[in-house]
Amino acid sequence: MRDFRIVYLAIAIILFCIPFTGEYPTYLTGLALLFGISALALNVLLGYTGLLSFGNALFFGAGAYTVGLLIKHYDIAAIEILFPASIATSFAVAVAVGFICVRHTRIYFTMLTIALASLFYALAHKLRPITGGDDGIRIYDTYLFGREIASVTEFYYLILVFFFASILVLRIILKSPFGLTLQAIRDSEMRARFAGISITKYRLGSFIVSGVFTGMAGALYALFLGQISPDDVLGLTRSGEFVAMTILGGFTSFTGPVVGAFVFTYLKAFVSSALIYWYMVAGIIIIGVVLFVPLGIMGEIERRLLWRR
Amino acid sequence: MIPQIINGLIFASILFLVAAGLTIIFGILRVVNFSHGSFYLLGIYIAYSITRFSQDPVLYLASPFIAGALAGAVGMAFERGLLSRVYGRGELFELLLTYGMIFVFIDVFRIGWGTMPISDPTITFKLGTVSIAGYLMPLYNLYLITIAAILALVLWYLLFKTRVGMIIRATSFDKEVTSSFGVNVNRVYVLTFFLGCFLAGFGGGLMLPVTGAWIGLDIDMLILGLVVVVVGGLGSIKGALVASLLIGLVRSFGISMFPAIELAIVYVIMIAVLIVKPSGLFGGVEH
Amino acid sequence: MEILKTEGLKKYFGEVHAVDGVSLEIKDGEFVSVVGPNGSGKTTLVNLISGALLPDSGIIYFEGRDITKLPAHQRVKLGIGRSFQIPMVYEFLSSLDNILVSILSRNGYSNIFHRTVDKFEEERKEAMELLNTFSIPLKLVAELPHGHRKLLDVAMALALQPRLVLLDEPTAGISLEERDQVMGTIVEVLKDRKIAAVIVEHDMDIVAEYSDRILVMHDGKIMKEGGKEILEDEEVRRILIGD
Numbered sequence: 001m002r003d004f005r006i007v008y009l010a011i012a013i014i015l016f017c018i019p020f021t022g023e024y025p026t027y028l029t030g031l032a033l034l035f036g037i038s039a040l041a042l043n044v045l046l047g048y049t050g051l052l053s054f055g056n057a058l059f060f061g062a063g064a065y066t067v068g069l070l071i072k073h074y075d076i077a078a079i080e081i082l083f084p085a086s087i088a089t090s091f092a093v094a095v096a097v098g099f100i101c102v103r104h105t106r107i108y109f110t111m112l113t114i115a116l117a118s119l120f121y122a123l124a125h126k127l128r129p130i131t132g133g134d135d136g137i138r139i140y141d142t143y144l145f146g147r148e149i150a151s152v153t154e155f156y157y158l159i160l161v162f163f164f165a166s167i168l169v170l171r172i173i174l175k176s177p178f179g180l181t182l183q184a185i186r187d188s189e190m191r192a193r194f195a196g197i198s199i200t201k202y203r204l205g206s207f208i209v210s211g212v213f214t215g216m217a218g219a220l221y222a223l224f225l226g227q228i229s230p231d232d233v234l235g236l237t238r239s240g241e242f243v244a245m246t247i248l249g250g251f252t253s254f255t256g257p258v259v260g261a262f263v264f265t266y267l268k269a270f271v272s273s274a275l276i277y278w279y280m281v282a283g284i285i286i287i288g289v290v291l292f293v294p295l296g297i298m299g300e301i302e303r304r305l306l307w308r309r
Numbered sequence: 310m311i312p313q314i315i316n317g318l319i320f321a322s323i324l325f326l327v328a329a330g331l332t333i334i335f336g337i338l339r340v341v342n343f344s345h346g347s348f349y350l351l352g353i354y355i356a357y358s359i360t361r362f363s364q365d366p367v368l369y370l371a372s373p374f375i376a377g378a379l380a381g382a383v384g385m386a387f388e389r390g391l392l393s394r395v396y397g398r399g400e401l402f403e404l405l406l407t408y409g410m411i412f413v414f415i416d417v418f419r420i421g422w423g424t425m426p427i428s429d430p431t432i433t434f435k436l437g438t439v440s441i442a443g444y445l446m447p448l449y450n451l452y453l454i455t456i457a458a459i460l461a462l463v464l465w466y467l468l469f470k471t472r473v474g475m476i477i478r479a480t481s482f483d484k485e486v487t488s489s490f491g492v493n494v495n496r497v498y499v500l501t502f503f504l505g506c507f508l509a510g511f512g513g514g515l516m517l518p519v520t521g522a523w524i525g526l527d528i529d530m531l532i533l534g535l536v537v538v539v540v541g542g543l544g545s546i547k548g549a550l551v552a553s554l555l556i557g558l559v560r561s562f563g564i565s566m567f568p569a570i571e572l573a574i575v576y577v578i579m580i581a582v583l584i585v586k587p588s589g590l591f592g593g594v595e596h
Numbered sequence: 597m598e599i600l601k602t603e604g605l606k607k608y609f610g611e612v613h614a615v616d617g618v619s620l621e622i623k624d625g626e627f628v629s630v631v632g633p634n635g636s637g638k639t640t641l642v643n644l645i646s647g648a649l650l651p652d653s654g655i656i657y658f659e660g661r662d663i664t665k666l667p668a669h670q671r672v673k674l675g676i677g678r679s680f681q682i683p684m685v686y687e688f689l690s691s692l693d694n695i696l697v698s699i700l701s702r703n704g705y706s707n708i709f710h711r712t713v714d715k716f717e718e719e720r721k722e723a724m725e726l727l728n729t730f731s732i733p734l735k736l737v738a739e740l741p742h743g744h745r746k747l748l749d750v751a752m753a754l755a756l757q758p759r760l761v762l763l764d765e766p767t768a769g770i771s772l773e774e775r776d777q778v779m780g781t782i783v784e785v786l787k788d789r790k791i792a793a794v795i796v797e798h799d800m801d802i803v804a805e806y807s808d809r810i811l812v813m814h815d816g817k818i819m820k821e822g823g824k825e826i827l828e829d830e831e832v833r834r835i836l837i838g839d
C-alpha cells in the first residue's frame with residue numbers, strides 16, 4: 001500500500017503543476033478531471049451496482065443547465081450559489097428519474113436511462129425561449145465569494161479541488177456498508193434481498209450518488225467552458241462517452257474510470273487535431289477494448305499485479 | 310386531419326420497420342443492437358448511391374430492397390465477425406460492441422457520402438399526387454405506407470407460418486432445447502441479424518425521397534426505435550406494430566398541435582406506459 | 597408456541613400444482629425436515645414462506661403475524677432467513693464480506709457515512725468466526741469450490757441470526773463423508789442460537805438423525821408427517837424410492 005501512496009502523491013503534484021505548462025494542457029486536463037468524476041460517478045452504477053446507465057448526460061446536463069439558466073434568467077453569478085443549486089437540481093432529477101428506472105434492471109434499465117435523457121434533451125432543444133434551443137447558453141462573469149473567476153487556471157484549480165474532494169467522498173461512500181451492499185446487489189440481487197436488503201432503496205441511493213456527482217461535474221463544465229448546448233451536455237454521445245471512458249479505464253477498478261477519462265480525453269484531442277476521423281478511432285477503441293481488454297486498463301493492470309503475487 | 314394521419318402513418322411505417330428489426334434481434338440474440346439506427350442510415354445512403362446510376366423510376370422503387378439486402382449483409386458480417394465473439398460474456402459487452410459500431414459507421418458515412426445532408430425527392434415528383442378527401446397527397450407516400458404494410462404481413466407470415474419462422478421463434482424461447490433438436494443456432498443468429506438489418510436498411514431506403522439523410526439521424530432513429538420497443542414490450546412484434554402506430558400518429562398530431570414539444574410527448578407516453586405497465590404494452594415478464 | 601404457521605398454501609404454475617394446500621406449524625426451536633421426490637414442491641414451499649413467491653391462496657403467519665403479502669426483505673427483518681438449493685453468493689466479494697453483508701444488514705447499518713467497512717471490527721470478527729465454524733477459507737468467492745459456496749450460503753443465512761431458517765438442500769453437492777459433519781455443525785449453531793429450522797434434505801440418514809419432525813411432500817401436498825419412524829412407512833418409502 002505504501003508504494004501506491006507515493007504514486008498518488010506524485011499524480012497530485014503533477015496535477016497541481018499542470019497550469020505551469022500552458023493554457024491548452026490546463027484546459028485539456030481540466031476537462032479530463034471533470035470527465036473523470038463523471039466516469040467515476042457512472043461506475044457507482046455500473047461497476048458497483050451492476051446497472052449500465054446510457055443516460056448519465058441527463059445529470060451532467062441538469063448541473064450544467066442549472067448554472068446556465070440561473071445566469072441567463074436570474075443574473076446569478078455567484079458560484080457559491082450556482083454550485084449548490086446544481087447539486088439540488090441533479091439530486092431532484094436523480095430522485096424523480098430514479099423512481100422510474102430502478103424498478104428495472106439490465107437492458108431495460110439501460111434503455112430507460114436513454115429515453116429519459118432524451119426527454120430532457122428534447123426539452124432543452126425545443127424550449128428555445130427558456131433554454132436557447134440548440135444555440136445553448138453562454139456563461140460568463142462568474143464570481144466566487146465576490147472575486148471574479150475568469151482564467152482557465154483559476155477554473156482549473158477550482159476543478160482540481162472538487163476532483164480531490166469527489167474522489168475522497170466517493171471512496172468513503174463505496175467503502176461504507178452502503179457501498180458493500182451495492183456490490184452484493186450487483187452480484188446477486190436474490191441473495192441480497194434475503195439478507196434483508198431493500199433492493200430498490202439501495203439502487204435509488206446508488207442512482208442519486210451517481211447523479212449528484214455527475215451533476216456537479218456538469219455545473220463545473222458549464223463554468224469552465226462558458227458555453228453549453230443540448231448536444232454537448234445532454235446528448236446520447238455524452239452519456240456514451242462516460243461509458244466508453246469507464247470501460248476503457250476498467251469498471252472493476254475504483255480508479256479505472258479516471259484513468260479512462262484521461263486517456264480518452266487526451267486521445268480525442270490528439271487524434272482530432274491530427275486526423276479528421278476521430279469517430280472511427282473512438283469506435284475501434286471501444287470495440288477493441290471489448291474484444292481484447294474487457295477489464296480495461298486498470299482492471300488489466302490489477303489482474304497482472306495480483307497474479308504476480 | 311387527413312394529412313396528419315397520412316404523415317403519422319408514414320412515420321409509423323418507418324418506426325415499425327426499425328423497431329421490428331430491433332425487437333426481433335433482441336428476441337433471438339438477447340442483444341439490443343445500438344447500431345440499428347446506423348443500419349437505417351446506411352439504407353438511405355445506399356439507396357441514394359443506387360439512384361445515382363439512373364433516373365429510372367423502377368430503379369428508385371427497387372432501391373430500398375437492394376439497400377435492405379446490403380444493410381443485411383453488412384449486419385451479417387458484423388454479427389459473425391465481431392458480435393459472435395462476445396456471446397456469453399454478458400450484455401454489457403454485447404451492447405458496447407454495437408455502440409462502438411455507431412462511431413465506425415459515422416466515419417464510414419462521412420468518407421463515403423460526405424458530411425453534408427443528402428436528399429433526392431425526384432421519385433415523389435415523378436409519381437405525382439393523388440387527391441384524398443380534397444387533400445393532395447404525393448402518391449409516393451401512399452406507396453410507402455402500402456409497401457410497409459405488405460412487409461409487415463410478409464414478416465408475420467414468415468415468422469408464424471413458415472418452418473424457418475418456427476425455428477426462429479423456438480430459438481427465442483429456449484436455445485438449448487432448440488439446438489438439441491439439431492437446429493444450428495448460429496445460423497439462426499445470422500439469419501435473424503440479417504433480417505433485422507434488412508428491415509432497418511429497407512426502411513431507410515424508403516425514406517430517401519421523404520427525408521434524405523444526415524449524420525445524426527442514426528442516433529435519432531435509434532432512440533425512437535428504442536422508445537417504440539420499450540413501449541411495445543421488448544421482443545414483441547405485435548407490440549412494435551401497435552407502439553409504432555401510437556407513436557407515429559401522436560408525433561404527427563403533436564407536430565401540428567404542439568410543435569415545440571412534439572418529441573417530448575413521445576417520451577412522456579413512454580414514461581406513462583412504463584409506470585402503468587413496466588414490461589410494455591405487449592411485454593411478458595421481464596428478465 | 598408455534599413460530600410459523602401456514603394455512604392452505606397454494607401455488608400453481610399453469611397446470612402444475614407445485615404447492616397444493618399446505619398447512620403446517622413449526623414450533624420454536626424445532627428442527628423440521630421436508631422430504632419428497634424431485635418436483636414435489638419443496639423448493640416452492642420454501643419460496644412461499646420466505647417471500648420469493650407470493651401464494652395464489654392461503655395464509656402465512658410468523659409469530660402470530662400475517663406475513664402473506666410482506667416483501668421478502670421485510671420477512672428477513674422479522675427473523676426469517678433462508679439458503680438456496682443452488683447457492684446464491686456474491687461472486688466478486690470475499691467470503692468474509694459475503695457474511696459481513698448479512699451482519700451489517702441485520703444490525704441496520706445502511707448509512708453512507710457511518711464508517712468504512714474495515715472499521716466494523718466486531719462484525720468482522722463475528723463473520724470470521726462463522727467462516728471458521730464452517731471451515732470456509734477467506735478467499736474471493738469466485739475461487740471457492742461448490743461445497744464451500746453451499747456452506748457460505750447457509751452461513752449467510754445464519755449470520756442474520758434469524759428466528760427461523762429455511763435451508764434448501766444444504767448438503768447437496770457435499771461429499772458423503774463430509775455431510776454428517778457439516779450437518780452436525782449446522783445443527784450446533786441452530787441449537788446454540790435457538791433457531792427453528794425447516795430443512796429440505798435428500799439424505800435420509802441425516803433426516804433420521806437430526807429431525808424433531810419430518811414432513812413428506814408429494815405432488816404439492818403434505819402426504820405424511822411424524823417422527824423418524826414414518827421413514828419406514830411403506831407408502832413413504834415407495835414415494836421416496838420412486839424418485
Ligand SMILES: Nc1ncnc2c1ncn2[C@@H]1O[C@H](COP(=O)(O)OP(=O)(O)O)[C@@H](O)[C@H]1O
Nearest residue numbers: 609612614632633634635636637638639640641
Ligand atoms: N418458476 C416456475 N415456473 C414453472 N414451474 C415451476 C416453477 N418452479 C417450480 N415449478 C414446477 O413446480 C414443481 C415443483 O417444483 P419444486 O418446488 O422445485 O420441487 P422440488 O424442490 O421438490 O424438487 C415442479 O414440477 C416444477 O417444474
Ligand SMILES: [Mg+2]
Nearest residue numbers: 638639640681
Ligand atoms: Mg428443490
